[in-house]
Amino acid sequence: MIKIAVEQPYEDVMTALQAKGYEAKMFNTDEDVKGYDIGVVRAINEGNTHEFDFPVVSMRGMSLEDAVDAVDQKARLMQ
Template identity: 80%
Template sequence: MKIAVEQPYEDVMNALVAKGYEAKMFNTDEDVTGYDIGVVRAINEGNTHEFNFPVVTMKGMSVDDVVQAVEKKANLLQ
């Protein structure tokens, strides 16, 4: 499972890698394709079309919360 993690959240990326996911960092202005799930700081209502995969919004969540949310989405995709 490939996870795109918005910079600068290296702690989230490292936590996902420790759980066995293939996680890579991306910049907000980068074209992000080929991933199964994305982790972003926040998403605007009008920007949901930017991603062609489910997205976890980190706003107000701890690293553990984000990992749990990614795992839930990953389980739904399988």
């Protein structure tokens, strides 16, 4: 099962991903998020791309549906 780390406060995204069968859990910005396959974060900037050792989806400018679609696309590439 693909494990997804979802940054606070996107509980609606986490719930939608869980409904699609993903193992999604919330995390705080300063929390260690090793062991996940994909991350959903507020925004990605040049300074923090090294914080994650997995692909991430930035919520900046995205709707709930956009974010779930983006996660689906990344998950398909991993299979």
